[in-house]
Structure formats: structure tokens, C-alpha cells
Amino acid sequence: MTVRNLEFLFRPESVAVVAEPDEAGRYAEVVLANLAAGGFSGPVISVSARKRSLFWIGADVRIDDMAVVPDLAIVCAALDKVPSIIEQLGARGTRAVIVGPWLWHRMSSSQILAARKAILEAARPYLMRVLGPGSGGIVVPARGLNASAAPVSITPGKIALVSQSTAVTAAILDRASSKGIGFSSVLHLGASIDIDLADALDWLAGDPDTKSILVQFDSLPPGRKFMSAARAAARNKPVVSIRGRRVDTRSMPGAPFSVDEVYEAALRRAGWVHIDNLGDLFEAAEAMARVRPMRGERLTILANGHGLGWIAGDALQRSGGQLGALSKGTVKHLGELLQTRSTLGNPMALPPDITPANWAAALAAVLADDDTDAVLTVCSPSPFAPSVEVATAICEVSQASERNVFTCWVGGRTMLEAQQIAAASGVLSHDSPEKAIAVFLGVLNYRRNRDLLMQMPPSLAEDFSPDIAAARAAIGEAVDAGSDVPSAEQARRVLRAYGIAVADHSLASSVEAAIGTAERIGYPVDIGLVLANTAECEQVAAGLRSPAEIQLAVRGLRNSARLQQPRKRVTAYRLRPSGARSGTPALRLGVAEDSLFGPLIFLGPAAGAGARRSRFVVALPPLNLTLAQDLVARSGFAAEAPEGERAALEAAVSQTLVRLSQLLTDIDAVVGAELDPLFVETSGVVALDVRLRISRGKRLLGLRRFAIRPYPKELEQPLTWEGRQLLVRPIRPEDETRLGELLNSLAPEDSRMRFFDSIRNLPRARLARFTQIDYDREMALVAVERGSDGVEVVLGEVRAVADPDSVVADFALVVASAIKGRGLGRLLLQSIVAYCRSRGIGELRGETLDGNLRMQRLARGLGFAMTTGADRGTIDLRLPLGKQPQG
Numbered sequence: 001m002t003v004r005n006l007e008f009l010f011r012p013e014s015v016a017v018v019a020e021p022d023e024a025g026r027y028a029e030v031v032l033a034n035l036a037a038g039g040f041s042g043p044v045i046s047v048s049a050r051k052r053s054l055f056w057i058g059a060d061v062r063i064d065d066m067a068v069v070p071d072l073a074i075v076c077a078a079l080d081k082v083p084s085i086i087e088q089l090g091a092r093g094t095r096a097v098i099v100g101p102w103l104w105h106r107m108s109s110s111q112i113l114a115a116r117k118a119i120l121e122a123a124r125p126y127l128m129r130v131l132g133p134g135s136g137g138i139v140v141p142a143r144g145l146n147a148s149a150a151p152v153s154i155t156p157g158k159i160a161l162v163s164q165s166t167a168v169t170a171a172i173l174d175r176a177s178s179k180g181i182g183f184s185s186v187l188h189l190g191a192s193i194d195i196d197l198a199d200a201l202d203w204l205a206g207d208p209d210t211k212s213i214l215v216q217f218d219s220l221p222p223g224r225k226f227m228s229a230a231r232a233a234a235r236n237k238p239v240v241s242i243r244g245r246r247v248d249t250r251s252m253p254g255a256p257f258s259v260d261e262v263y264e265a266a267l268r269r270a271g272w273v274h275i276d277n278l279g280d281l282f283e284a285a286e287a288m289a290r291v292r293p294m295r296g297e298r299l300t301i302l303a304n305g306h307g308l309g310w311i312a313g314d315a316l317q318r319s320g321g322q323l324g325a326l327s328k329g330t331v332k333h334l335g336e337l338l339q340t341r342s343t344l345g346n347p348m349a350l351p352p353d354i355t356p357a358n359w360a361a362a363l364a365a366v367l368a369d370d371d372t373d374a375v376l377t378v379c380s381p382s383p384f385a386p387s388v389e390v391a392t393a394i395c396e397v398s399q400a401s402e403r404n405v406f407t408c409w410v411g412g413r414t415m416l417e418a419q420q421i422a423a424a425s426g427v428l429s430h431d432s433p434e435k436a437i438a439v440f441l442g443v444l445n446y447r448r449n450r451d452l453l454m455q456m457p458p459s460l461a462e463d464f465s466p467d468i469a470a471a472r473a474a475i476g477e478a479v480d481a482g483s484d485v486p487s488a489e490q491a492r493r494v495l496r497a498y499g500i501a502v503a504d505h506s507l508a509s510s511v512e513a514a515i516g517t518a519e520r521i522g523y524p525v526d527i528g529l530v531l532a533n534t535a536e537c538e539q540v541a542a543g544l545r546s547p548a549e550i551q552l553a554v555r556g557l558r559n560s561a562r563l564q565q566p567r568k569r570v571t572a573y574r575l576r577p578s579g580a581r582s583g584t585p586a587l588r589l590g591v592a593e594d595s596l597f598g599p600l601i602f603l604g605p606a607a608g609a610g611a612r613r614s615r616f617v618v619a620l621p622p623l624n625l626t627l628a629q630d631l632v633a634r635s636g637f638a639a640e641a642p643e644g645e646r647a648a649l650e651a652a653v654s655q656t657l658v659r660l661s662q663l664l665t666d667i668d669a670v671v672g673a674e675l676d677p678l679f680v681e682t683s684g685v686v687a688l689d690v691r692l693r694i695s696r697g698k699r700l701l702g703l704r705r706f707a708i709r710p711y712p713k714e715l716e717q718p719l720t721w722e723g724r725q726l727l728v729r730p731i732r733p734e735d736e737t738r739l740g741e742l743l744n745s746l747a748p749e750d751s752r753m754r755f756f757d758s759i760r761n762l763p764r765a766r767l768a769r770f771t772q773i774d775y776d777r778e779m780a781l782v783a784v785e786r787g788s789d790g791v792e793v794v795l796g797e798v799r800a801v802a803d804p805d806s807v808v809a810d811f812a813l814v815v816a817s818a819i820k821g822r823g824l825g826r827l828l829l830q831s832i833v834a835y836c837r838s839r840g841i842g843e844l845r846g847e848t849l850d851g852n853l854r855m856q857r858l859a860r861g862l863g864f865a866m867t868t869g870a871d872r873g874t875i876d877l878r879l880p881l882g883k884q885p886q887g
Contacts (some may be wrong), residue, residue: 002803003198003203004507005129008071008096010185010196010203011139014043015147016070018063018085020077021048027100030149030674031137037153038139038146043068044497049077049085056599069093074147076100079107079133083118091128094129098147099132099190122593123194132297135190136166139638141183142209142511157182157401158211160204162197164189166606168216168242168278175282178433181574184210189212198229205233205769211289214281215241216434220263223597223707227270227620228774231708234271234453235772237448240284241267241274257616259603265618266597269627269708271453272444283430284684286437292404296373297444298324300366301347304354304385308410309347312378312433319441329556330369337361353384360393376436379418382413391418395425408436429713442494451862452630454733454772457622457711459661464499468666471497475669479696491692491707494667497661501686503679505574511554514573515547524578525550526688531559540600543578565878576688579679584641584649586677587617591655591664591688593671597707599664601657603635606677621661628657637680648682658683665710669694713836720822724785728831729782731797736771739782740795743767747817753852770799777802781831783824795819798828799838800844809836811846813855824859833862837881854883 015035019028029044035044036454048064061077073094075085079102086097099119105114116133123130128258131138134343141156152173161183163169176183184207187200198221204210213233220226233239243263269272275284299316301851303309313323323346326334331344338344338351338358350362359377366375379390387409398405406428409415415431422429430436474493479485486494492502506521507530508514518525524623527550530539539560541553558570579586586606594600595622604616617634619627629650632638638649654677664670672693679686731739743762773780780799784792796815802808811832815825821886836844846864848855850873856866864877 001751003199003206005095005127006195006203008094009098009129009131009138010207011143012042012096012145014045014070014072015070015145016045016047016066018047018073018075018077018089019052020061020081025113027149028074031076031100034146034148034150035222038141039144042145042676043070044585045070047073047082049075063088066092072096072098072147074100074137078102079112079115080118082115082133083122086119086128086130087122090123090128094128095126096129097131097470098137099130099136100149101134114192120193130194131187132190133193136169136188137185137187138188143585147184148188150175152177154186155180155182157184158209159183159214160187160207160210160212161214161216161556162187162189162200162204163216163818164197165216165797171212171278172216172281179282179286181286192221198225201229201233203240205229205235205237210237212237212282215239217241217243217280218851220596223266223594224709224776227266227597228776230270230272231774232269232769232772233452234450234562235768238288238590239270239272239508240281240288240442240446242276242278243274244616254602255600257592257604257618259594259611262597262600263617265620266602266707268449269452269620271446272450273440273442274451277594280435280442283435283439284442284607286423287428287443291443292402294443295792296406297322297447297497298371298373299376299440299517300326300369300372300374301376301378302349302362302366303347303644304349304359304380304382305352306349308378308408308433309349309382312376312408312437315434315437316440317453319437321437321441321444323492324365324369324372325831327371327407330365330371333365334362337365351712352382354382356385356389356393359385359390360397363394363405364401367397367403367405374405374406376406376408376433376439376768378408378410378433378436379415381414386630387411387415387588388421391421395422395427399429400423406430406436406440407432436620439584452627455624455626456711456732457624457627459622459660459665459710460713462713463625466499466659466662466666467497471663475667475694477759478694479669479800482696484694484696486694488690488694491690494663494670494692495687495690496522498663500656500659500675500685502690503576503686503688505688507574508573508575511573513553514554514575515550517575518544518547518550521575521577526576526578527553527557528574529554529561529570530572530574531561531565532571547656574786577679577686579677580681582641582645582649582681584638584680584690587637587653588674588676589653589660589678590674590676591660591670591672599671600707601631601661602654603631603637603657603665605637605714619657620707621660621664622706622708625654625658628654628661631657637750645682649680652680652682652684653678665706665753668705669696671695684754712775712779715781717831719783719827721783721827722822726795727784727786728781728828729783729784730775731771731773731799733768733772735782735794736767738784738792739771739797740767742794742816745816745818746814750814750817750820753849754812755853779832779835781828781835783828794830796824798825798832800832800841802836802839807842808846809841811836811844813846821854826861829858829862833879833881841881844879844881847871848875848877850875 017028017032048063061081069092073089075082075097082099139146139148139154140153204213220426235390301312334344366372376393407422408430409418419429471494474490478490495502506517507519523546525541526540526542539557542549544553588606589603592600599619599621600618602616602618617631619631632650632653638646674691675687678690712730719726719728778801783796784794784796786792798813800809802809811826813829847869859877864879867876869876
């Protein structure tokens with residue numbers, strides 16, 4: 001993953017359009033016209049790509065001489081000619097290329113694959129970035145750059161749009177234009193053979209002109225690469241996405257959920273808001289442009305009539321939303337204002353003859369109430385209050401408030417002008433209560449998903465101690481036996497090693513003994529036969545409630561076994577409880593492997609459990625308790641449990657999910673698991689049947705196969721420095737304030753040495769970016785000291801950011817000014833060197849000012865080579881990690 005040279009795509013100083021003269025030139029003509037209309041200030045040149053003469057030796061296409069070397073080139077040519085064009089552009093200094101649409105129907109699949117490979121090979125020596133093939137181009141309105149075939153003009157704004165569909169892009173832009181919504185960037189990815197969605201997200205995450213991101217996608221880059229970029233983008237900017245519901249080519253044998261649910265789980269964990277249809281995408285785009293930060297989830301609904309208010313309130317509550325409860329003082333004030341004796345609740349029905357002035361006064365009163373977090377106004381045509389005047393009044397009040405006002409204008413032509421007034425005033429405007437509620441809930445989902453995004457589960461268990469050796473021994477027995485499926489007894493041993501209770505299936509030698517066992521463990525029971533030389537029984541009679549039912553069931557099972565396996569005799573009867581004594585329906589909990597996102601954890605109803613509200617839900621490991629609780633809440637399995645027991649039942653399942661997640665982290669061989677049925681009591685869970693699936697040839701460390709890497713607790717190191725006890729550990733999101741205090745405490749000269757500028761009071765967004773890392777492509781270690789009051793202080797920080805291939809990592813180091821020059825910086829730098837070496841990174845490099853002699857002495861002492869930097873007054877530092885440093 002890299003943003004290397006993407007500045008030449010998003011911020012070019014010069015642009016060329018390269019086209020073959022004998023190819024259909026419509027696309028090139030449209031791009032040239034759009035570049036001219038957009039007002040791009042730099043040079044724009046049209047270049048011809050001509051076929052070589054019959055007797056010319058070398059490339060079969062040559063491009064004309066150019067007065068300037070373009071930063072960005074748009075290539076409009078047959079796909080098999082593109083590699084030659086790219087090679088010539090790269091040799092002249094071009095660093096970004098957009099490969100436009102091509103006549104793909106004239107090429108076979110093998111020809112297309114060969115051309116794509118050749119394009120990448122031609123670009124690689126020049127570090128040239130390639131957008132496409134088949135890209136519709138890029139638009140950066142604030143810079144006058146319209147290197148696309150977009151059919152509508154695009155105004156500057158704060159939303160970035162990244163799309164994989166030209167049709168969807170065109171539709172969004174046309175609708176946005178009619179709504180007055182602008183964009184910071186519009187990017188159509190095309191085939192994404194080089195620049196993919198993850199790369200685009202990485203760039204936009206750091207783009208100061210982009211405040212929110214809108215994504216349309218059909219497919220995603222590899223799971224870890226995507227999740228790393230997706231999470232980084234969502235940490236400071238809202239991201240809304242849409243993906244068409246369609247059959248996916250990926251398959252997960254036996255998984256009780258769809259691939260769509262996997263995408264939903266991944267985007268939820270990334271902190272995104274995912275929506276299902278194009279209409280909602282337009283609404284989301286408008287909301288992203290205009291919504292203010294939400295402080296809570298309570299909505300108050302004002303409507304000029306009972307019916308519309310009830311419709312909106314019902315839509316909110318059916319979707320799990322929360323109505324606010326106005327204070328007595330506000331209700332009394334509204335009663336006096338509106339001169340009504342009717343009970344004013346929420347939704348609030350305003351008098352049918354309410355005037356625009358009273359609309360505004362009522363809205364202002366509700367917005368001033370501390371028990372309201374947002375307001376929805378629902379207005380239909382009224383002879384007493386023209387909609388235009390109502391819209392003007394509502395917008396004036398909304399603009400003066402810090403809280404969000406969602407407006408809904410129900411009707412036809414007479415309400416269009418009111419919608420336009422609201423839109424022009426920057427107020428959220430909708431034409432139905434359901435749409436307004438959907439957008440409000442989308443904003444809340446974004447807030448909730450951001451909470452999940454902030455969770456950093458550790459790589460090592462914290463609140464329980466698994467017997468990892470016992471679990472690995474059981475798995476090793478199955479591996480040694482050449483089995484991909486451990487026996488039931490081996491699977492039980494693995495789960496018990498992680499504190500997950502598994503029922504012992506009681507054996508009885510006779511029917512009479514089976515009845516006695518049933519009376520001991522309690523009815524209802526399940527009973528199955530154990531046949532000679534058979535470890536487990538396949539046929540089971542379930543839900544038996546009396547001795548008579550046991551005897552009848554045994555006869556049926558024996559008759560069935562006699563027909564299916566006539567040569568095997570019954571040696572015993574295996575019994576187990578039929579259900580949880582709590583009465584909660586049994587669950588099915590397990591692990592499935594997805595080819596894109598790796599291991600997944602799922603939860604849902606057991607076969608025949610009869611849970612009316614429960615459904616299968618999916619999450620990406622690793623899980624901590626907060627993430628597990630979210631999964632359990634979404635499943636709804638305990639919705640019908642007594643309220644006094646519900647919390648304990650949900651806690652029992654949440655703890656089990658965390659332990660299963662830890663098992664996957666510790667033991668890489670486990671690729672599948674199923675606990676079905678799983679009985680849930682207030683005291684804990686019991687798995688009746690367990691099955692595991694292992695991969696004997698897989699030896700990746702468990703956390704390496706996750707799409708989201710856990711917090712690397714194993715990197716925590718106690719450190720004694722000058723007699724003081726410190727802890728060097730990876731940075732965590734909650735370090736944001738502590739890191740800010742360190743950076744703000746730096747002397748101006750030390751700040752200049754670290755940031756090449758005297759920076760104080762870094763913006764919160766930048767601090768969040770420093771502390772919310774993915775522990776995969778980026779690692780930051782902090783030296784922390786805990787004071788006598790228990791408060792931690794960050795004394796120093798070092799970080800390294802690797803390129804996609806782990807060839808090179810860039811580092812930066814900072815130590816508190818009060819303790820500089822006393823050896824802590826050396827210890828931190830040695831720690832990051834050791835980490836990078838353990839990751840197999842080839843070279844560590846950095847940059848310092850030529851006046852920073854202390855940093856130069858430190859680097860030289862650890863074996864760094866120093867050369868004059870490309871920028872004036874800088875020194876480049878380089879340390880090959882293939883050999884041990886000197887000194």
C-alpha cells in the first residue's frame with residue numbers, strides 16, 4: 001500500500017492527452033474539452049501516438065515530441081499499444097498515467113491479461129502510477145482539473161467520490177449538481193491494476209481538502225490491505241459506501257451466512273456506513289456535506305399534523321432509534337406558545353393553523369432542550385403557512401443552532417421550492433419521513449461504527465489464561481494422524497483449554513441405565529447409539545421428556561441402525577441435555593474462512609432452535625469484549641429472555657466469543673470451528689457438539705492471517721532507564737492526549753528538528769492519526785512512565801512506516817526536551833530497528849536537518865549511513881537491516 005507519486009495524479013502541474021490518430025478519438029476529445037472548461041492553470045498538451053513505419057525497428061508506437069514533460073498523461077489507445085506509450089512517457093519523466101476506456105470486446109481474455117501485465121512492467125522502472133485501464137478519469141474541481149469524460153460540470157466541495165462504475169459515477173454527479181453538492185475529488189478506478197481503492201483511500205485520508213468520502217465498489221483489494229486503508233480513512237473522516245447485492249464468486253463451504261454479510265461486517269469494523277441502494281446514496285452524499293457532529297441519539301419530531309409525525313416516529317422505533325423526552329419546562333413553554341391544551345409528546349403534532357413564526361419559535365424551543373440531540377421537522381402543504389415561508393423560518397433557526405435539524409417536505413410540486421430553500425441554506429432536506437429517518441440513523445451508525453473502529457483487541461489474552469500447550473498438543477495429535485478434522489474428544493480438549501465448557505456425553509450400557517442417567521441430568525434429553533468400533537453416533541433422538549419416550553426412541557434408532565449398518569452391534573447409549581435450563585434457544589457459534597478477509601466468527605441460532613428474532617451475524621477477529629458484545633447485541637438471541645437474566649446471558653456468550661477469538665490468534669492451524677448446539681445459562685455456556693477443522697500445511701502466526709491485526713501486546717517491554725521504570729509499548733488510541741502533551745512540551749528548536757517546523761498544539765485529527773495505527777504497515781513505540789498517581793506520561797516516541805513490499809521503512813523519533821541527550825532516544829531507536837528487522841524489512845531510512853547534530857551522532861552510532869538529502873539543508877539516514885549495525 002502506498003501513496004507514492006499519487007501527487008502527480010491528484011495535483012499535477014501539467015497534463016497531456018495521448019491518443020492514437022486512427023482510433024476513435026471521442027474520449028480524447030471529451031477529456032481535452034473538459035480540461036479546457038475546467039480552467040486548469042497548467043499546460044495541457046495533445047500528443048499523438050503514431051504507429052511506427054513498416055521498416056522501423058523497436059517499439060510499434062511512438063509518441064510525438066512534447067514541449068513540456070507532463071506530470072499526468074491520459075492515454076487513449078488500444079490496450080496492446082499502451083505499454084509502449086507508458087515506457088516512452090516514463091523515460092521522459094511522466095509519473096502518473098490514466099489509461100482510459102479501450103475496445104475490450106476486440107481482445108480475448110488472454111490478450112487482456114498479457115496487456116495488463118505489460119503495462120505494469122513498463123511502469124515499474126519509473127515508479128509510474130497507473131489508474132485503470134478502463135478508467136473514466138479524475139476530477140479535482142478546486143484545482144480546475146477535469147481529466148475525465150464527466151458529462152456534467154462539478155463544483156468544488158468537501159466530499160471525495162471514488163467509484164468502480166462509470167454509470168454510478170455519472171448518476172451521482174448529475175444528482176449532486178441538481179442539489180448544489182460539490183466534490184473535492186472524483187476518481188473512477190477502472191480495472192485497478194495498480195492504483196486500487198486502498199491506495200485512493202490512503203491519499204484521501206491525508207487530503208486536507210476532503211472532509212468525507214463516498215465509495216461505490218463491486219470488489220475489494222486483498223483484505224488486510226483494504227482494511228488497513230479503510231480504517232485509516234475512517235478515523236477522521238466519515239466514509240459512506242454502496243455495493244450492489246450480487247452473487248459473489250467467493251465461497252465458504254458450510255457457512256450459514258452470505259458473502260454480503262461478510263462485507264457488512266468488514267465495513268462495520270472499518271468504521272464505515274454501508275447503504276443498500278442508490279437512492280440512499282444520494283441522501284448520504286447530501287448528509288455528508290451538511291451534517292454536524294452528533295452529541296447523542298435522541299430525536300424529537302415536529303409535524304404539522306398527527307399522521308406524518310406518527311409515520312416518522314414509527315419508522316424510527318422500528319429501526320431501533322430513540323425518541324427524545326422533552327423536559328416539563330419545554331412542554332409548558334410550547335403549550336403557551338402554541339395556545340393548545342392538547343398533550344404535547346414526541347412526535348409532536350403542531351396545530352394545523354400554525355404560522356411560520358410559530359414554526360420557528362417551536363423549533364427553537366425544542367433545540368434549546370437538553371434532552372434533545374436532533375430534530376426532524378415534517379411539513380405538508382398548509383393554507384395557513386406557505387411552505388416557502390416555513391422553510392425560510394426553519395432554516396434561520398437551524399443555522400443558529402449547533403444541533404442537527406433534518407427537514408422533510410411531504411407533497412408534490414408545491415414543496416419543491418421549500419426543499420430548494422433548505423438545500424441552499426445547508427439544511428438537510430428530504431421528501432419523505434422514511435428517508436429522513438434513514439439518514440438520521442445512518443449518521444448514528446457512523447458514530448457507533450467509529451466506536452468499534454477505536455477498539456484494539458490485544459494479541460495476548462488479558463483476562464483469562466488459556467492452556468495453549470494443551471490445545472496445541474490436541475491439534476498436534478490430529479496433525480500426526482494425518483487428519484484435517486480432529487476427533488470430537490480432541491476438539492473438546494482444545495476448547496476446554498480456552499475455558500469454553502463442553503458437555504460430557506454420558507454413556508449408559510443399557511436402556512435402564514440410560515433412563516437413570518436422564519433422571520440424573522434432567523429432562524429433556526437427547527439420546528444416540530454407540531455402535532461397535534464407532535467413536536461417535538450420527539443419529540440422535542432429541543427432546544425426550546420421559547422414560548417412555550426414551551424407550552420408544554431407542555427402538556426407532558436401533559431399527560434404523562440395523563438397516564443402515566447391519567453388521568455393527570449397539571454397545572452403549574450416549575445422552576446429553578436437550579436444551580438450556582434458562583429456556584434460551586440454543587445457539588450455533590463458529591469460525592469460517594473467507595478468501596478475502598481471512599477468519600470470520602459467526603453467531604446465530606442452532607438448527608431447530610426456534611429463535612424468532614435471532615439471526616446469523618458475522619464479525620472479523622480479533623475480538624475484545626466490546627466487539628463481542630456488539631456482535632451479541634446484533635444477533636438478538638436473548639431478546640425474549642426475562643429482562644433480569646438478559647445481561648448475564650449476553651455476557652456469557654460475549655466471553656465465549658472473546659475466548660474463541662483468542663484461540664484463532666494463538667493457534668494458526670485452526671481454520672474452522674463449530675459449536676452447535678451451544679446452551680446458554682446465566683452462569684455460562686455449554687457446547688454440546690463441537691467440530692474443528694485444521695490446515696496441516698498452514699504455519700502462519702494466527703494474527704498474521706487476520707484482516708485486522710490485533711494490538712501487539714507481545715512487543716511490550718519493561719525498561720529501566722536512569723533508575724526509573726518505564727514501559728516501551730506500541731502506541732494506543734487512548735495515548736492521543738499523552739502524545740499531544742509530549743509534542744506540545746517540546747522546545748521550539750526541538751519541534752523544528754522533529755517536524756522541520758516549529759509546530760505547537762497539533763490538531764486533534766493529526767494526533768488521532770498518529771495514535772490510531774494498524775500495527776501492520778505502521779508501528780509506533782512509546783516510552784511510558786506511570787506516576788505515583790497512576791497517570792501515564794509519554795516521554796518519547798519512535799515510529800516506522802513500511803512500503804507495501806516491506807523493502808523500506810521510514811522512521812521518525814522524538815524525545816521530551818527535558819530529557820534529551822540522556823540515552824532514551826537511543827533505546828527507542830534500537831527498539832524500532834529490532835522490530836523492523838524482525839518483520840524482514842530490508843532498509844530503515846530517515847531524514848534530519850543538517851543542524852541536528854545530536855540525531856546524526858545517534859544514527860552514526862547505530863550504523864546508519866548519511867548522505868546529503870534531496871531537499872536543501874537535509875541529511876538522509878539509511879540503515880540496511882540485513883546485517884547487524886556497528887557500534
